[in-house]
Amino acid sequence: MSLNGKRILIAKPGLDGHDVGAKIIALALRDAGADVIYTGLRRSPDYIARVAVDEDVDAVGLSILSGSHKELVEETVRCLENLDAGDIHLFVGGTIPGEDHDDLRDAGARGIFTAEMTIDAVVAAIEADLHT
Amino acid sequence: MADSSKQKIDGTLEPRRQPPTKPSTTTPSGIEVPVVVTPDMVSDRTPEMPGEYPFTRGIFPDGFRGRLWTIRQYSGFGTAEESNARYRFLLDQGQTGLSVALDLPTQCGYDPTDPLARTEVGKVGVSLSNLAEAEILFDGIDLGGISTSFTINGTASIIYAMYCAVADKKGVPRQKLTGTIQNDILKEYVARGTWIFPVRPSMRLIADTILFSYDQTPRFNAISIAGAHVRDAGCTAVEEMGYTLANGLAYIDELIRRGGDVEKFARRLSFFFYVHMDFFEEVCKFRAGRRLWAKLLTERYGVKDPKALMFRFGVVCGGSSLVGAQPDNNVVRVGIENMAAVMGGAQSIFTAAFDEAYQIPTEHSAEIAVRTQQIVAHESGIARTVDPLGGSHYVEWLTNQMEDEVMKVIDEIEAYGGVTKAVEDGWLQLKIAQRATERKRKVDSGETVVVGQNYFRREDQKDGVAELFKLDPQASARVIEKFEKVRDNRNDGAVAAALAALESAAAKNGENLMPYLIDCCHAYATVGEMVATLKSQWGEFEEPVRL
Numbered sequence: 001m002s003l004n005g006k007r008i009l010i011a012k013p014g015l016d017g018h019d020v021g022a023k024i025i026a027l028a029l030r031d032a033g034a035d036v037i038y039t040g041l042r043r044s045p046d047y048i049a050r051v052a053v054d055e056d057v058d059a060v061g062l063s064i065l066s067g068s069h070k071e072l073v074e075e076t077v078r079c080l081e082n083l084d085a086g087d088i089h090l091f092v093g094g095t096i097p098g099e100d101h102d103d104l105r106d107a108g109a110r111g112i113f114t115a116e117m118t119i120d121a122v123v124a125a126i127e128a129d130l131h132t
Numbered sequence: 133m134a135d136s137s138k139q140k141i142d143g144t145l146e147p148r149r150q151p152p153t154k155p156s157t158t159t160p161s162g163i164e165v166p167v168v169v170t171p172d173m174v175s176d177r178t179p180e181m182p183g184e185y186p187f188t189r190g191i192f193p194d195g196f197r198g199r200l201w202t203i204r205q206y207s208g209f210g211t212a213e214e215s216n217a218r219y220r221f222l223l224d225q226g227q228t229g230l231s232v233a234l235d236l237p238t239q240c241g242y243d244p245t246d247p248l249a250r251t252e253v254g255k256v257g258v259s260l261s262n263l264a265e266a267e268i269l270f271d272g273i274d275l276g277g278i279s280t281s282f283t284i285n286g287t288a289s290i291i292y293a294m295y296c297a298v299a300d301k302k303g304v305p306r307q308k309l310t311g312t313i314q315n316d317i318l319k320e321y322v323a324r325g326t327w328i329f330p331v332r333p334s335m336r337l338i339a340d341t342i343l344f345s346y347d348q349t350p351r352f353n354a355i356s357i358a359g360a361h362v363r364d365a366g367c368t369a370v371e372e373m374g375y376t377l378a379n380g381l382a383y384i385d386e387l388i389r390r391g392g393d394v395e396k397f398a399r400r401l402s403f404f405f406y407v408h409m410d411f412f413e414e415v416c417k418f419r420a421g422r423r424l425w426a427k428l429l430t431e432r433y434g435v436k437d438p439k440a441l442m443f444r445f446g447v448v449c450g451g452s453s454l455v456g457a458q459p460d461n462n463v464v465r466v467g468i469e470n471m472a473a474v475m476g477g478a479q480s481i482f483t484a485a486f487d488e489a490y491q492i493p494t495e496h497s498a499e500i501a502v503r504t505q506q507i508v509a510h511e512s513g514i515a516r517t518v519d520p521l522g523g524s525h526y527v528e529w530l531t532n533q534m535e536d537e538v539m540k541v542i543d544e545i546e547a548y549g550g551v552t553k554a555v556e557d558g559w560l561q562l563k564i565a566q567r568a569t570e571r572k573r574k575v576d577s578g579e580t581v582v583v584g585q586n587y588f589r590r591e592d593q594k595d596g597v598a599e600l601f602k603l604d605p606q607a608s609a610r611v612i613e614k615f616e617k618v619r620d621n622r623n624d625g626a627v628a629a630a631l632a633a634l635e636s637a638a639a640k641n642g643e644n645l646m647p648y649l650i651d652c653c654h655a656y657a658t659v660g661e662m663v664a665t666l667k668s669q670w671g672e673f674e675e676p677v678r679l
Contacts, residue, residue: 014236014248014251014252015236015237015239015240015242015248015249015252015326016236016252016256016325017236017320017323017324017325017326018324018325019323019325020323020364020365020366020564020565020568023565023568023569023679024565024568024569024572026679027565027566027569027679028569030679036679038677038679039677040675040677041325041675042240042248042325044247044248066236066252066255066256067255067256067491067492067603068251068252068255071251072251075251095489095490097490097491097596097600098595098596099596099600114456115452115455115456115489116455116456116457116585116595118575118576119569119572119573119576120576
């Protein structure tokens with residue numbers, strides 16, 4: 001199993017400028033064989049969805065540390081669906097309190113990653129998900 | 133180090149990992165430490181007395197005996213009313229200075245009604261969109277008697293103007309204002325990310341604030357050059373100090389280009405750092421940085437006034453050194469970091485709350501954080517004599533090592549072409565991202581021990597905090613309602629005139645924008661309007677995205 005041939009968009013929605021996690025995961029996914037695109041900071045869910053479609057990605061990873069994860073995940077899902085791209089897998093990373101995880105999964109996130117997890121575990125989880 | 137742990141697919145760690153039985157022999161910055169340091173290893177640099185150039189042992193001859201450090205807890209959330217109540221609570225608990233946390237729309241220059249801002253109003257700080265909100269935020273607080281620090285960068289000049297305006301309205305002379313705006317845009321491009329304008333006009337705005345401050349608010353620090361955020365983003369203690377001093381030198385060069393007198397403005401420069409867990413490295417980082425700054429100002433710029441050579445700094449204890457695994461343990465971490473800050477001679481200290489890795493602190497966790505400082509200040513006895521670790525062979529040796537390593541970092545940046553270039557083309561950003569990966573990999577592999585996270589986990593461990601902080605879900609709606617009311621009731625002609633004057637001043641190089649911004653604030657122009665006006669002249673920074 002590897003991420004060879006998989007295309008992944010790592011995105012920073014909203015105004016939050018904490019991009020360390022996003023960059024660490026982007027670099028690790030690239031090392032694992034994926035084609036990784038990183039949006040840079042301050043992108044709207046609408047912009048992220050459009051890039052995801054234009055770049056024909058298999059997955060989008062949202063990095064959110066501002067506490068606005070519920071709104072931003074829901075809006076990104078909505079934007080992807082509006083573009084008939086609901087089949088793109090969505091992951092979320094950042095400061096996400098445990099009690100919000102179920103809500104995010106219900107909203108459409110297929111994996112939720114926090115700082116306590118190892119880089120390899122995050123990559124493996126994404127790999128496993130994209131091969132199902 | 134053998135790693136016997138296995139990962140489950142959801143990323144949680146198995147608890148059965150063999151703990152190391154010996155301490156590591158290298159500091160997190162990579163300095164190899166001898167078993168024992170002998171006097172002959174430190175004989176080349178004998179430290180002077182405290183208060184004497186180059187200030188290795190501190191900037192004051194009497195250390196904390198003259199005055200304890202300022203207890204300054206970063207705080208702010210939701211509406212101005214809620215934050216005002218939290219400030220009064222903290223002051224009641226014995227906090228001695230204010231530190232205002234602003235929400236992301238305010239930091240990035242958007243009004244609360246902007247589509248990009250909508251989900252973030254009042255989340256990570258208080259919304260401060262116009263003068264009316266500042267009047268509420270500081271209601272009942274004596275601005276002439278307390279110092280206020282604002283963690284604000286992209287819109288620092290505007291928030292500083294608003295603080296001057298609110299003082300004007302309260303009848304407090306500007307001369308009496310004390311405090312700091314962070315106002316360090318260079319590090320925003322590298323970490324933290326609340327940049328707005330391109331690098332060069334941003335440097336102009338910073339020069340404007342500093343030049344304005346030294347006759348209008350002579351007790352107010354118009355910049356706090358911050359290494360804290362690049363540190364938290366991934367770099368080492370040595371790099372934190374190196375990048376910060378390099379940024380400081382870049383600001384000095386800009387101010388000199390604007391005709392500033394370095395002897396005068398150097399007194400208004402202050403610094404801000406993280407304190408992480410490696411106790412002696414943190415103490416020596418401050419001793420080394422203080423000495424190197426004084427030497428650089430003397431050798432490169434010929435500064436003579438001792439006050440202008442003094443390296444004054446605040447710190448934050450916590451940040452990424454705090455973990456979500458067994459978060460109660462963070463109280464201990466912050467206590468150790470607090471002691472390192474005092475031993476290093478900090479002028480102001482913010483101790484993070486133990487739940488801050490997760491959320492905005494509750495009143496309970498915020499109180500423990502303040503009490504930590506009071507226990508260190510009044511029970512531990514470490515503030516009794518100046519630089520109590522001075523003269524320790526190890527501390528002097530490590531200080532020397534750190535000084536040499538920090539200088540190498542500055543040399544590397546200068547060899548690359550300077551900070552501005554390193555930031556504009558993304559070189560520094562990429563370097564920090566790589567460092568962050570290295571740091572994380574060391575924790576993942578077990579080379580770095582994080583108690584409760586990668587070692588010493590209980591079989592049945594459930595991470596998380598007992599008490600959740602819940603933001604009032606109506607706060608954002610109330611902010612927007614108040615905002616619209618202010619906008620509907622102000623004198624539109626006065627707003628338009630003030631913004632037009634700002635626009636034409638921005639188009640002229642060398643015109644100081646501070647008086648224009650203060651006029652805008654008095655007219656109740658909003659942060660979003662002032663930023664949009666400046667953007668119309670200068671455009672926006674284009675982030676170099678490099679992987």
